[in-house]
Amino acid sequence: MELSKRVQAIKPSPTLAVTARAARLKAEGKDIIGLGAGEPDFDTPQHIKDAAVAAIQRGFTKYTAVGGTPGLKNAIIAKFKRENGFDYTAGQILVSCGGKQSFFNLTLSVINPGDEVIIPAPYWVSYPDIVLIAEGKPVIVEAGIEQGFKITAAQLERAITPKTRMFVINSPSNPSGGVYTLDELKALGEVLLGHPHILIATDDMYEHILLSEGKFVNILNACPALYPRTVVLNGVSKAYAMTGWRIGYCAGPAHIITAMENVQSQSTSNPASISQVAAETALNGDQSCITPMVEAFRQRNRFVTDALNGIAGIRCLLSEGAFYAFADAREAIARLHGNGMIKDRSDIAFSEYLLEQGGVAVVPGSAFGSEGYIRLSFATAMSNLEGALGRMARLLG
Numbered sequence: 001m002e003l004s005k006r007v008q009a010i011k012p013s014p015t016l017a018v019t020a021r022a023a024r025l026k027a028e029g030k031d032i033i034g035l036g037a038g039e040p041d042f043d044t045p046q047h048i049k050d051a052a053v054a055a056i057q058r059g060f061t062k063y064t065a066v067g068g069t070p071g072l073k074n075a076i077i078a079k080f081k082r083e084n085g086f087d088y089t090a091g092q093i094l095v096s097c098g099g100k101q102s103f104f105n106l107t108l109s110v111i112n113p114g115d116e117v118i119i120p121a122p123y124w125v126s127y128p129d130i131v132l133i134a135e136g137k138p139v140i141v142e143a144g145i146e147q148g149f150k151i152t153a154a155q156l157e158r159a160i161t162p163k164t165r166m167f168v169i170n171s172p173s174n175p176s177g178g179v180y181t182l183d184e185l186k187a188l189g190e191v192l193l194g195h196p197h198i199l200i201a202t203d204d205m206y207e208h209i210l211l212s213e214g215k216f217v218n219i220l221n222a223c224p225a226l227y228p229r230t231v232v233l234n235g236v237s238k239a240y241a242m243t244g245w246r247i248g249y250c251a252g253p254a255h256i257i258t259a260m261e262n263v264q265s266q267s268t269s270n271p272a273s274i275s276q277v278a279a280e281t282a283l284n285g286d287q288s289c290i291t292p293m294v295e296a297f298r299q300r301n302r303f304v305t306d307a308l309n310g311i312a313g314i315r316c317l318l319s320e321g322a323f324y325a326f327a328d329a330r331e332a333i334a335r336l337h338g339n340g341m342i343k344d345r346s347d348i349a350f351s352e353y354l355l356e357q358g359g360v361a362v363v364p365g366s367a368f369g370s371e372g373y374i375r376l377s378f379a380t381a382m383s384n385l386e387g388a389l390g391r392m393a394r395l396l397g
C-alpha cells in the first residue's frame with residue numbers, strides 16, 4: 001500500500017542517524033558522551049511536581065476544555081501581561097500538548113497547498129517538515145556565523161512573494177543561540193508592515209533561557225502594529241524543565257486560535273489535565289526556580305565556547321540564549337577530508353567521525369539547514385562537557 005504524498009514529503013530527521021548510532025555504540029558498551037539533548041538536565045522544580053500530585057489526589061483526572069482549563073488560561077494571560085506587556089483575552093489563548101503541537105495546529109490552520117512559509121536557517125528541525133505536512137512550501141533564508149545567525153531586513157524583503165503566507169522567527173534560537181536585538185526586530189517588523197498578507201509566528205520557547213545581559217524582547221515589542229497578525233508561541237518545556245509534561249501555549253487573533261483549537265479537538269483533544277495544573281503552578285508560582293538553571297547554562301556556555309574556539313578549524317560564537325553551541329566546523333571538515341580521514345566533506349561525516357573516533361555525539365548542522373556546522377547541547381553536567389571537549393581537542397588537535 002502506497003503512503004500518502006504528504007507523508008512521503010517528510011524526510012527522516014538527519015539527527016536520528018547520529019542519535020541512533022550513538023545509542024547503538026552505547027548499547028555495545030562503548031564510552032559515548034552525548035551532547036545531542038534538546039532538554040534541560042535539571043529536574044522539574046518540586047512545587048510544580050507537588051501541585052500535579054495534589055491534582056491526581058483530588059481526582060482532577062478527566063477531560064478538560066479542549067483549549068485549556070480556565071485556570072491555566074488565566075495564568076497565561078497574566079504571564080503575557082506581566083512579562084511581555086501583551087494584552088490577551090481567554091478566546092485568544094490555546095494550550096496544546098507541547099510547543100510542537102502549537103506550531104502544528106497553527107500551520108494546519110493557515111497554510112494552503114503551495115503557500116510559502118519563510119523560515120530563517122539555522123532553524124528548529126520541525127518547522128520545515130510541519131509546513132510540508134500542511135503541503136506548504138518552506139522558503140529557507142540562510143544566516144551564517146558571519147551575520148550572527150540572524151537574517152537581515154533586506155534578506156526578508158527579498159524572500160517575500162505574493163504567495164508568502166507566514167514568517168517564522170525563533171529568538172533565542174535553537175540551534176544557533178542567536179538573539180535578535182530590539183533594533184533588528186524593528187527592521188524586520190518594518191518590512192512586514194509593508195506586506196499585510198503575511199502572518200508572523202514568533203516562537204519564544206527559549207524566552208527565559210537568556211544568557212546575555214538585557215531583557216527578552218520579541219517582534220511585537222519592537223513593532224506593536226503587527227499584533228493583529230502575530231501568533232506568539234511559548235511553553236513551559238524549557239523554562240521550567242518540563243519537557244515530558246507536554247504543555248505548550250500560544251496567543252493570537254481569536255479566529256486563528258479558534259481554528260487551531262478545532263484542529264486540536266480532532267487530534268489530541270485537551271492536553272493532560274494533570275500537566276495543565278503543573279503548568280499553571282509554574283506560571284503563577286515563584287519564578288526564582290529558573291535562575292539557578294540559567295546560571296549553570298551561562299557558566300557552561302562560556303566553557304564550551306572557549307574550548308571550541310581552542311580547537312583548530314572550529315569557530316564558535318558565545319550563545320546569547322538557549323542551551324546550545326552552534327560551531328562552524330567547515331575548516332576542520334575540509335582538513336579531515338583533505339587528509340582522507342572522513343569519507344566526504346559533510347557535517348554528517350564529520351559528526352560520525354567525532355562519534356566513532358572520539359566517542360562524542362553531536363548533531364550535524366545540516367539537520368538545521370546549515371551545512372558545515374555542528375550543534376553541541378550544554379544541557380548536561382560540566383564533567384560531561386569537560387570530557388567531551390577534551391576528547392574533541394585530542395582528536396582534532
Ligand code: PLP
Nearest residue numbers: 098099100124174205235237248
Ligand atoms: N520551539 C523550539 C525552538 C524548540 O527547540 C522546541 C523543542 O525542542 C519546541 C518549540 C517545542 O517544544 P515542546 O514541544 O517540547 O514544548
